[in-house]
Amino acid sequence: MKKNTNTMLDGTDLTILDHLQRDCRIKINELGARVNLSETPCWRRWKRLEKEGIVTHYTAVLDRKKLGFNVIGFSLVSLNNHAPEETDKFEQIIRDFDWVLMCFCIAGSADFILQIVARDLDEYYDKISEIRRIKVVDSIQSNIAVKEIKNSTKLPLF
Template identity: 55%
Template sequence: MIKKESPQEVLDDTDLSILRHIQNEGRISNSKLAEKVHLSETPCWRRWKRMEEAGYIDGYNAVLNRKKLGFQVSGFTFVTLGNHEVENTEPFEEYAAATDWILMCHCIAGSADYLVQVVAKDLEEYFEHISAIRRVKGVSAIQSNISVKQIKNSFQLPLK
C-alpha cells in the first residue's frame, strides 16, 4: 500500500491496479478498466475519480514518435548558474518552463545546477537551442551531450 501525506488516505491494491492500467493505456474505457480490475463499472469509476481529485493523476498524454515528427536530435545539457540568487534562478526556470523544445528541466545536486533535455530537427537547430540557453541571464556554463541511441524512454512509475 502507498500512503499519501494524509494518514487517512491509503491506496489499496485495487487502486494501484487501476493506476497501473491507466498508466499503461491512458485511453482505456471505464468498462474495460472495471473488467481488468474485477470491479463493476460504478465503483471503478468512483475510485478513478477519487484518485484524480486527490492528485494521484496529473493528466493524460499521448506518446508521440519524435523521429517521425522530424525531431532527429535529442540532447541533455547541464546548466550552471553564476550564483544561486533568485535573480539568476528565476529567469532560467521561467525560460525553461516556457520553452517548447525543452522537454524536461530538473534542478540537480552535483557539479551543475540543472539538467535540461532538448529536442531539435537537426544539429544546427540543436546548436541554436543551446546557444539560446547560454544567453539566458545568470547562466555561466553549459555542457551538452547528444543522445546517439535511445534505450528506454518511459514516464511509467513502478507501481507494485
C-alpha cells in the same frame, strides 16, 4: 498499502493506476473487469485519483522521429548567480521553451539538467546558444543521445 502524502492507496487503486499508465483510453467496463469492480465503483475510484491529484493529466505519446525531431540532448547548466530571484527567472525562461522537454534542479557538478529536442544538430546548437544568452548562465555541457534504450513515463507501482 503504499502511503502517498495524504492518500492511502490500496492494491486496487494501484492496479487502476497501472492500467491507466499503459492506456489512459481504456473503457471503464474493461478497466473494471481487470480490477474486479463493477463500472460505478471503478469510475468513482478513477475520479477520486484525479481529484486527489494522483492522476494529473492525460496525454498522447508521440513518435518524435516520425515528426522530424531527430536529436535529443541532455545539457548540464551551471549558473553564475544562485540568488533566488535569479534562479526563479532562469526557471521561468526554461519553462517557456517548448523544446525543453524536462528540466530538473540537481545536486552535483551543475545546477540544472535539461532534456532538449531538436530536428538536427544545427537546430540543437541554436537552442543551446539561446540558453547561453541567458544572463545568469555560466556554462553549459551538452551530451547528445546516440541511441535510445528506454524512454518511459510509467512509474513502478508494484
